[in-house]
Amino acid sequence: MSGKFKNMETKLIHAGEPDPPIQGAVSMPIFQSSTYEYSGETSHKDLKYVRLNNTPNHRALHQKLASLENAEQALVASSGMAAISTTLLSVLSQGDHLLIQDCIYGGTYRFVTEDFPSMGISFDFIRGDNPEEWEQKLKPETKAIYVESMTNPLLQVADHPAVVKFARSHNLISLVDNTFTSPINFRPPDMGYDLSLHSCTKYLNGHSDVVAGAVLGRKNLIEKINHKLIRLGGALDPHACFLLHRGLKTLAVRVGYQNRSALQLAQYLEKHPAVSRVNYPGLESHSGYPRARELFDGPSGMLSFELRKGLDAAKAFLEKSELPILAPSLGGIETLVTRPATTSHYYMNPKERVKLGIKDDLIRVSVGLESTDELIEDFGKALP
Ligand SMILES: *Cc1c(COP(=O)(O)O)cnc(C)c1O
Numbered sequence: 001m002s003g004k005f006k007n008m009e010t011k012l013i014h015a016g017e018p019d020p021p022i023q024g025a026v027s028m029p030i031f032q033s034s035t036y037e038y039s040g041e042t043s044h045k046d047l048k049y050v051r052l053n054n055t056p057n058h059r060a061l062h063q064k065l066a067s068l069e070n071a072e073q074a075l076v077a078s079s080g081m082a083a084i085s086t087t088l089l090s091v092l093s094q095g096d097h098l099l100i101q102d103c104i105y106g107g108t109y110r111f112v113t114e115d116f117p118s119m120g121i122s123f124d125f126i127r128g129d130n131p132e133e134w135e136q137k138l139k140p141e142t143k144a145i146y147v148e149s150m151t152n153p154l155l156q157v158a159d160h161p162a163v164v165k166f167a168r169s170h171n172l173i174s175l176v177d178n179t180f181t182s183p184i185n186f187r188p189p190d191m192g193y194d195l196s197l198h199s200c201t202k203y204l205n206g207h208s209d210v211v212a213g214a215v216l217g218r219k220n221l222i223e224k225i226n227h228k229l230i231r232l233g234g235a236l237d238p239h240a241c242f243l244l245h246r247g248l249k250t251l252a253v254r255v256g257y258q259n260r261s262a263l264q265l266a267q268y269l270e271k272h273p274a275v276s277r278v279n280y281p282g283l284e285s286h287s288g289y290p291r292a293r294e295l296f297d298g299p300s301g302m303l304s305f306e307l308r309k310g311l312d313a314a315k316a317f318l319e320k321s322e323l324p325i326l327a328p329s330l331g332g333i334e335t336l337v338t339r340p341a342t343t344s345h346y347y348m349n350p351k352e353r354v355k356l357g358i359k360d361d362l363i364r365v366s367v368g369l370e371s372t373d374e375l376i377e378d379f380g381k382a383l384p
Contacts, residue, residue, distance in 0.1 A: 080199025128158030202331030258301030
């Protein structure tokens with residue numbers, strides 16, 4: 001990867017772009033071809049074919065993504081879950097043990113709890129900020145430690161420097177799902193993580209019109225994951241590569257705005273008499289505030305809140321508010337709201353869910369690119 005471009009904004013536009021441009025095209029064209037003519041390749045893996053993740057669209061995207069987090073290499077996959085499952089299956093095999101954060105994305109949680117047992121892979125759930133507990137749960141067969149940059153929907157921030165240090169001192173592979181923070185706010189390989197995972201469906205593409213995933217990190221690991229992805233068949237199609245590539249170019253502008261807008265909305269909600277609690281790492285009242293300040297370049301576009309009047313008031317808010325769209329997913333240009341108890345955390349035992357702090361009336365917000373003033377006005381009208 002060329003280190004030609006210094007800053008994030010410049011890398012987003014220029015890193016990985018064909019030089020010279022293909023036929024002079026300023027925008028990377030879509031190579032809508034599944035296969036490519038032989039041109040003297042000697043090894044099977046050098047043939048160009050979409051499932052081998054090596055077409056011109058894949059190559060440009062891989063270089064651009066790697067440069068964003070200063071990773072040695074990157075690989076895209078057909079969804080965030082394709083990237084996560086393929087990565088876990090590449091670093092773990094029968095007999096291995098994984099330490100994994102307790103409040104992780106539902107799809108990852110289910111993959112680990114429902115599919116690992118039949119493959120002979122064991123795991124223990126850990127808190128993101130308790131190295132003593134990690135030490136206690138460590139086994140001779142422990143291979144890796146897996147956390148998320150910020151948890152959904154409470155936005156708790158794991159002790160990332162401790163995770164990296166713990167992994168190094170016990171010879172484990174360290175993995176972090178960086179979807180919620182995006183490379184604009186956090187670049188895990190820079191601080192020593194071996195692998196950084198993304199659902200590119202969220203901030204990286206950013207327009208709620210593509211499903212894609214990526215894994216960034218150490219060259220030897222990415223190569224191993226690529227071979228597994230080729231066998232499992234989770235390649236990203238060229239048209240989706242093109243859309244993700246296009247979406248990426250505005251990432252810094254989008255996330256920068258979302259950081260500022262979400263902070264203003266969180267400050268407004270925190271002062272509102274109808275709101276009993278706001279979870280946002282940009283607020284001093286939040287437990288993740290000191291760590292987010294130290295590790296992240298921005299507080300993110302995600303927040304969640306509870307209302308004093310409970311569930312009925314939450315339901316009324318979701319009905320009365322006009323700008324936010326009631327829908328799962330996040331990181332797009334439109335503000336989305338959900339009630340995690342009925343969506344992302346529906347699969348959980350209600351008692352355990354409440355114990356984790358995710359009450360029935362908790363509302364999660366993914367702040368979009370609408371006018372901040374209008375968004376705050378709309379929230380104000382819908383609050384009791
Ligand atoms: C959405 C999401 C995923 C899964 O991504 P898909 O693209 O839907 O497969 C993984 N991790 C996090 C944190 C997510 O928000």
